[in-house]
Amino acid sequence: MSTDNERERDEEAARLPDRMGEERLAAPIKRTGMFGTGTSGDTSGFGLLQVRGSAPVSSQRPFTDPDDPRTADFDRVADDLEAALGDSAGAVERVEVSHGEITFHVLREALPELARVLRDDPALRYELCLGVTGVHFPDREGRELHAVYQFRSITHNSEIRVTTTCPDTDRHIPSIVAVYPTNDWHEREAWDFFGIVFDGHPALTRIQMPDDWHGHPQRKDYPLGGIPVEYRGATVPPPDQRRSYT
């Protein structure tokens, strides 16, 4: 009983405004100034304005919002997934509910087991995997590379997203091709574009870029490329060097 009270108190403390303020200030700065561009002077007086990015969302139960029909089965899915995973339920680091979608952030080690459970457990039955894609967040230390999977259950007409991460220094994520053969090309594409090595993939080779290509083009540290174009005396710089607004 006392531990329950303690936990409640901790949760209460976590929601206090000063704690939230600390979190806010710890988030990376996304934009400075009023207009989001640094190529011209800012005379607005808002030049010192700092806009910070958002901290990772961690949703708390209940995941189902009675006012949003899109979230109707989220609690059921979360319960069933927890039950099906059994001892390895701790692999789900956090759950994110936003825009009427549910995302399970899981540890990469648990991915093959999770995929098998998602496909085979009668309560879940996610028959279709809609592939995997990468996202590169260079400023999220230790979890720079994300692999995002989308699953669809035709039996229960339900859709979930599973996200796992790996550090840039150890770009390995287990392959789930053995469970979802459709992920064969999707994993090859994620390897090609992001350099994520899917361990256990039957033939992890480049798919879109030529075999002898260097680098992984969708990473943020890979330049877009392009040349300036001259037209009637004026020069238009390549897209990544034009004035931009953040």
Add this chain to the structure above:
Amino acid sequence: MTVTEDYIDASGGDWDDVIEKAQATSAERLVVNMGPQHPSTHGVLRLILTLDGETCTEARVAIGYLHTGIEKNMEFRTWTQGTTFVTRMDYLTPLFNETAYCLAVEKLLGVEDRIPDRASVIRVMMMELNRMASHFVAMATFGMELGATTVMTNGFREREMILDVFELVTGLRMNHAYVRPGGVAQDLPPGAVGKVRELLKEMPERIKVMRKLLDENPVYLARTKDVAYLNLPGCMALGVTGPLLRASGLAYDLRKAKPYCGYEGYEFDVPVSDGGDVYARYRVRIAEMEESLKIIEQCLDKLAPGPVMIEDAKIGWPAKLALGPDGMGNSPDHIAHIMSSSMEALIHHFKLVTEGFRVPAGQAYTAVESAKGELGCYAVSDGGTRPYRVHFRDPSFTHLQAVAAMCEGGTVADVIAAVASIDPVMGGVDR
């Protein structure tokens, strides 16, 4: 050309040499490179076939010859400019690409409920017209690849009627960039509804002609029945959706299962067949076109006057287009307004057009039932005026993985039929 005791690798070189070598050695298997430049591979698809006589024992698919980096490029343009890129992915289903993308952006913006009804109805109408156009090309190219040029000319002729409507409404036959975040680029021009009605009157007859030509045609049946079979478990494992899935006996359609753009308000059936072969896929496609006609008819009834762009000055595209003597172009009225009568309108136009709007940080996945299958768009925003990452789950990309399952063990002629029945468009596959 490599010749071993086991096989002859006929990649490049003169056919006469290959035949000579084949006669001289005891090797029985021939490795043939089909594509990437081959008339029957729907663009630059490369198939590496291992043939044992007429039998294809191994089929491998190589893609990437049309990779244009659309997803990467989009990270360097505003959210609105993204539509100009996505429309060029699967160039036979441009309006599906645009809608999938715009639905994702609208989801991130949290404005799904504020999209004007008229815009949604126009989107549905354009998508269904696009579905028919895409299916006509699927049948036409299929016919051509099997040597039936009448099917080809008929298919492209009927498609032209639809493209005429597209040209009138969007100004372009392809690459429209018509669907925009928040609505559509402009309202239907005068005469568009009449033109669609004309099409609705004419099209059932045209489809009937197509059916008469193909439904019971013995040559067509011989080339398509029991060819390139893929059953339902195979479809599920390989992530196959759309007409291919419905031709394997599962009536799964996102328009019914996860309605978007108000599809729940339309009455239509989901055609299904349990043949699982090329012929079943054709039957599903042609029946889908008839259903599309029903939906378009309901769209015209639903079209009520109103805005076609979200009434939110922070998001809604300010520029207007108008129909001029040389087609759709800049609206002289709008230009006169911003250039000579309202400074505020000019600033507003300038801000939204050059800077764009900011999209709150987050991630969203939206999917539409494109003519080819489930077309998904996964968009990530970091709160800026440009996408942080956009990824498209193109149905053709996923479906091409099924080529091996469909072809191995069949004859080499059936490989053509199998690939054509998938109806891949390399622009979408490679993006």
